[in-house]
Amino acid sequence: MKDISKQADDRRPVRESATIDSILGAASEETRASLRVLGELLGNEPSSVVPPTQFAVRHLGIDALQLASTKFSGPGTSLAILGNLLRLEMERHAGRVMVGSPGDGLPPTWAQIDIGPEERLTVPGRLVAFFPAGTLAAEPLCISIDDRHWQREFAILSSNAAKPVAERVLKTLQSRLKSEENPLRGRVLEACVNDGCVRVSVSPALHAERSGLVLPEDLWREVDVFLASATGRRELLRSLGLGTNRGLLVAGPPGVGKTHLVRVIASELAGRYTTILADANSMRHHVADLYAESDTFGPTLVVLDDIDLVLGHRDGSGDNTGLADFLATLDGVRQREDILTIATTNDPKSLDPAAQRSSRFDMVLTLPKPDEACRARILRRHLDPLGLPLDIPALATVLDGATGADVKEVIRRAVLEYGDQFTQSQLVEIAESGRWQAALNRRRYL
């Protein structure tokens, strides 16, 4: 009889046994550091698993009474980006830097930050690292980081005598936050509230061009004036002591292109300014934290879309939970350079008069519904590629009173119903029927 089990055995590939060294050799620097501390922890060898202060005292070779701590306390994103700089320094001085436990006998932890749709960085989350003399500075220093939101801290531990050195190192690291070394700088970010604090992440590409938005010429000129404080006139304003900080309130009925305009502005400032798009929760409850995040990026554009949904009248006619905070923050922000705010609202009257006060928003732009000529331009933009024999001016007349969003919806409905071949009368019939609109809110153009 055939020995089946033996046959099966023969077919098994010959596996080389992996040695601990080969496993560790393939592991990342982070994994190796964690495993080493874990190993010491299990082996009851206390050199790296002591609390960060004791770790620092040992490695700095000082008495506990001589230990000084130079702390940074800032918003969560700053901490993550400082963590990334710490990672870079650990890599630069690999082999000389010693990593230790963040305390409680735990191994170091790493966290991930999103820097793009498919891109992530692994940064230190909770750990302490010792940098010998001649690495980070001429003096030996330790850096401890803790990213738990109730404990958030980045601290440089040094001897009392080396505290000025630690302060200089921290200052340099903070200035590097606002340089190209910050992978989130100049990007479009979304802010939301998670675990009781504001978190920002990279927003999906939101590029928008002026050519896609049909507005009267005088409105574009006002947009240019607003942008000048961030671009061409920035240095001049600064040198004259006139402040570069501007607030723009974009008002207008639903569907006239307010959000689209904000996207155009954010796209034009991308690279120079970091844009933070605030969600309703961060606007309502965490507006101060939202602006604090701008400390991480240098020039920042804060976008508060649809603020009327969040900030109403103080007389109780709207939801005004965050209004006092909002007003106080906006007043504070005005003292700071390089922060632009753009807010949008359907109805500026629904905002508290104090929120609109001209010193809070330097400029109010009211987007009108498009006139006949503008409606024709929007129609052409979407219909010309089809090359159909349509009477655009006549369609623009039929769509009297329509917003840009309405015009787009009518065309969309026609494409959904007829594909790329439809006639003038079919398009007019759709516009007049109102069936391109959600049933709740039907309007007809006659």
Ligand SMILES: Nc1ncnc2c1ncn2[C@@H]1O[C@H](COP(=O)(O)OP(=O)(O)OP(=O)(O)O)[C@@H](O)[C@H]1O
């Ligand atoms: N003037 C316009 N030119 C071209 N497209 C427009 C115009 N106005 C609106 N649109 C289009 O209509 C859609 C809705 O516009 P958008 O979201 O900017 O409106 P909104 O004013 O922010 O509305 P809401 O108050 O409801 O938020 C977008 O696809 C936008 O491109």
Ligand SMILES: [Mg+2]
């Ligand atoms: Mg909008």
